[in-house]
Amino acid sequence: MKKRIAVLPGDGIGKEVTKGAINVLQAVGERFGHQFEFTYGSIGGGAIDAHGTPLPEETIEVCKKSDAVLLGAVGGPKWETLPGHLRPEKGLLRIRKELNLYANLRPVSYYSSTAATSPLRQEVIEGADMLVVRELTGGLYFGKPSERSTAENGEDSVVDTLFYKKSEMERVIRLAFQLAEKRDKKVTSVDKANVLESSRMWRETAEEIAKEHPAVKLEHMLVDNAAMQLIRNPKQFDVLVTENLFGDILSDEASVLTGSLGMLPSASISENGPYLYEPIHGSAPDIEGKNIANPIAMILSAAMMLRTSFNLDKEAAAVENAVKQVLESGSKTSDIALPGQKTIGTAEMIEEIKATI
Amino acid sequence: MKKRIAVLPGDGIGKEVTKGAINVLQAVGERFGHQFEFTYGSIGGGAIDAHGTPLPEETIEVCKKSDAVLLGAVGGPKWETLPGHLRPEKGLLRIRKELNLYANLRPVSYYSSTAATSPLRQEVIEGADMLVVRELTGGLYFGKPSERSTAENGEDSVVDTLFYKKSEMERVIRLAFQLAEKRDKKVTSVDKANVLESSRMWRETAEEIAKEHPAVKLEHMLVDNAAMQLIRNPKQFDVLVTENLFGDILSDEASVLTGSLGMLPSASISENGPYLYEPIHGSAPDIEGKNIANPIAMILSAAMMLRTSFNLDKEAAAVENAVKQVLESGSKTSDIALPGQKTIGTAEMIEEIKATI
Numbered sequence: 001m002k003k004r005i006a007v008l009p010g011d012g013i014g015k016e017v018t019k020g021a022i023n024v025l026q027a028v029g030e031r032f033g034h035q036f037e038f039t040y041g042s043i044g045g046g047a048i049d050a051h052g053t054p055l056p057e058e059t060i061e062v063c064k065k066s067d068a069v070l071l072g073a074v075g076g077p078k079w080e081t082l083p084g085h086l087r088p089e090k091g092l093l094r095i096r097k098e099l100n101l102y103a104n105l106r107p108v109s110y111y112s113s114t115a116a117t118s119p120l121r122q123e124v125i126e127g128a129d130m131l132v133v134r135e136l137t138g139g140l141y142f143g144k145p146s147e148r149s150t151a152e153n154g155e156d157s158v159v160d161t162l163f164y165k166k167s168e169m170e171r172v173i174r175l176a177f178q179l180a181e182k183r184d185k186k187v188t189s190v191d192k193a194n195v196l197e198s199s200r201m202w203r204e205t206a207e208e209i210a211k212e213h214p215a216v217k218l219e220h221m222l223v224d225n226a227a228m229q230l231i232r233n234p235k236q237f238d239v240l241v242t243e244n245l246f247g248d249i250l251s252d253e254a255s256v257l258t259g260s261l262g263m264l265p266s267a268s269i270s271e272n273g274p275y276l277y278e279p280i281h282g283s284a285p286d287i288e289g290k291n292i293a294n295p296i297a298m299i300l301s302a303a304m305m306l307r308t309s310f311n312l313d314k315e316a317a318a319v320e321n322a323v324k325q326v327l328e329s330g331s332k333t334s335d336i337a338l339p340g341q342k343t344i345g346t347a348e349m350i351e352e353i354k355a356t357i
Numbered sequence: 358m359k360k361r362i363a364v365l366p367g368d369g370i371g372k373e374v375t376k377g378a379i380n381v382l383q384a385v386g387e388r389f390g391h392q393f394e395f396t397y398g399s400i401g402g403g404a405i406d407a408h409g410t411p412l413p414e415e416t417i418e419v420c421k422k423s424d425a426v427l428l429g430a431v432g433g434p435k436w437e438t439l440p441g442h443l444r445p446e447k448g449l450l451r452i453r454k455e456l457n458l459y460a461n462l463r464p465v466s467y468y469s470s471t472a473a474t475s476p477l478r479q480e481v482i483e484g485a486d487m488l489v490v491r492e493l494t495g496g497l498y499f500g501k502p503s504e505r506s507t508a509e510n511g512e513d514s515v516v517d518t519l520f521y522k523k524s525e526m527e528r529v530i531r532l533a534f535q536l537a538e539k540r541d542k543k544v545t546s547v548d549k550a551n552v553l554e555s556s557r558m559w560r561e562t563a564e565e566i567a568k569e570h571p572a573v574k575l576e577h578m579l580v581d582n583a584a585m586q587l588i589r590n591p592k593q594f595d596v597l598v599t600e601n602l603f604g605d606i607l608s609d610e611a612s613v614l615t616g617s618l619g620m621l622p623s624a625s626i627s628e629n630g631p632y633l634y635e636p637i638h639g640s641a642p643d644i645e646g647k648n649i650a651n652p653i654a655m656i657l658s659a660a661m662m663l664r665t666s667f668n669l670d671k672e673a674a675a676v677e678n679a680v681k682q683v684l685e686s687g688s689k690t691s692d693i694a695l696p697g698q699k700t701i702g703t704a705e706m707i708e709e710i711k712a713t714i
């Protein structure tokens with residue numbers, strides 16, 4: 001199989017961890033006889049420095065011509081004082097819109113080899129295995145108006161707009177149900193239907209889509225309660241689906257439950273591809289270039305790509321098993337090691353995983 | 358001292374726990390020589406049944422004429438299918454607006470006697486002590502429009518509006534700084550300034566108010582990161598201040614960290630009083646009338662009232678110490694007991710606390 005992959009390393013540790021994914025994909029290519037062609041593009045702070053924009057047209061073109069996109073991470077203190085439209089994050093928001101990536105998928109699961117670093121008690125998280133599906137191109141992130149005004153009696157005020165088309169709700173909720181069919185057949189739809197009109201439409205839409213999937217159980221949960229339930233009993237969740245901003249908050253909350261933040265991949269899905277894969281963690285500028293970043297989230301994002309975009313199940317499993325084996329052999333980067341345990345660096349971790357494939 | 362207190366028991370376990378607060382206040386009155394006059398009002402589902410509205414005008418009048426308001430909890434499955442304007446929650450939202458309760462204060466702290474029921478590891482929560490200050494009368498909760506439309510190409514769509522006046526941000530942020538002056542002198546202001554215009558105004562406003570309080574350290578945190586940090590390291594927080602919906606989510610998240618959800622009080626503050634005090638927990642209709650609800654959150658809400666509305670510090674401390682003593686003596690309701698431990702009922706817990714005052 002021959003595939004074109006766009007690689008956007010981004011800022012901070014983005015470059016270091018992306019290298020890990022490329023190395024591992026090359027090993028997979030050799031072992032299973034595939035050809036992966038990598039084309040690099042710039043995004044985020046680096047793109048601002050080089051091209052004066054967080055997402056050059058060229059990068060968009062490269063992505064659109066590829067079969068899948070791998071993204072590292074964007075942002076850093078250097079660019080934090082720039083005006084809004086010139087922030088690294090704008091590059092991320094724009095690529096989501098340009099590629100029409102309407103759903104972000106984040107599997108969060110318990111790893112016995114890192115559970116000891118979780119802030120939660122072992123018995124609370126043991127066996128937890130959920131998939132958070134976040135709507136990614138609507139809601140408060142993109143609604144207009146989003147501006148200041150002095151309209152009301154000359155007083156300073158501000159407005160942001162939470163806007164959704166029903167069709168935008170339908171496609172992401174439908175995807176959640178399709179994914180639940182292949183998992184434990186339960187969808188928890190999260191909203192704030194006791195306050196927001198958009199949430200009431202969301203809830204109705206979930207009810208409608210549920211009728212298309214009689215084998216899947218639908219449960220509604222208010223967002224404030226979901227923030228509690230994720231901590232109190234994470235095992236109750238199978239697929240959790242929610243709108244953009246609730247998903248931003250809850251998926252980050254979910255990502256720290258198992259103690260494996262540095263190991264969690266994500267996929268962003270569109271209707272006709274290409275999909276985009278990125279680790280959940282940020283660009284961590286404070287540890288950039290120190291050879292201590294954990295490359296596993298990025299490597300597992302590449303595995304997700306193999307399975308989801310290329311249907312290469314065997315190859316994806318080979319990567320996931322290599323990660324598991326290396327962790328079980330006791331090799332850990334510092335973020336997932338316990339105090340006093342021996343740790344290895346980013347480069348060594350990449351080498352070990354590559355060698356195991 | 359003579360004080361008039363409006364009592365709105367509400368639905369579900371609201372009635373049972375409110376009785377606890379009244380009992381304890383009577384004991385305080387006897388011991389310290391104060392007179393508390395209680396006037397009852399209806400709110401929520403019960404008010405819908407009796408008066409056809411979740412907040413009768415009469416209840417508003419009673420509250421406005423009182424020195425403070427005690428609220429139990431509202432809601433239940435019986436009223437969940439009613440149209441939006443006839444939901445129990447509307448009563449709650451409206452009383453906040455009518456009394457201009459612009460800030461909700463939720464202290465969350467570690468109790469050694471219930472820590473074992475926390476989902477978090479002991480070392481993560483031991484010593485945690487934070488105050489969440491939530492804006493309560495603005496943002497997405499009250500912004501207009503909040504409605505469906507088919508304006509864009511005849512497609513079904515929906516909009517909610519996040520609206521804030523700068524003055525609304527100022528007063529709640531200023532309150533947070535004033536409260537921090539009396540605590541550990543640190544304010545964490547939570548927003549989503551990398552996406553929302555309202556959050557950028559919030560952040561600027563926090564910077565401005567910080568200049569009035571040079572002794573207090575201001576830190577900004579993005580809401581998604583805050584959802585992670587609350588779990589990873591709750592001890593880093595002193596006063597956390599944020600807008601209405603973020604506050605709804607984060608304060609509920611914070612409330613489960615210490616394992617003492619059934620013990621957490623809250624106060625809602627206005628510019629000229631009366632203030633409103635209520636437990637953090639809901640109406641829990643599933644355990645209504647079973648004599649198993651934990652009355653401590655309501656009793657500690659009464660203690661907060663004594664201190665905050667009436668400046669009765671000694672009296673508030675007497676209630677808080679009584680609660681502490683009873684817990685340390687081993688008496689627990691089932692929500693804060695460990696499996697296998699002996700438990701007592703709502704009425705017994707109230708009796709023990711009353712007797713200890």
Ligand SMILES: CC(C)[C@H](C(=O)O)[C@@H](O)C(=O)O
Nearest residue numbers: 089090092093248551552581
């Ligand atoms: C950087 C930011 C705009 C982004 C978001 O809020 O979507 C990030 O938090 C994420 O979750 O990918």
Ligand SMILES: CC(C)[C@H](C(=O)O)[C@@H](O)C(=O)O
Nearest residue numbers: 194195224446447449450605
């Ligand atoms: C019942 C609901 C409207 C309310 C809110 O969202 O404010 C509740 O969750 C709360 O936090 O008091």
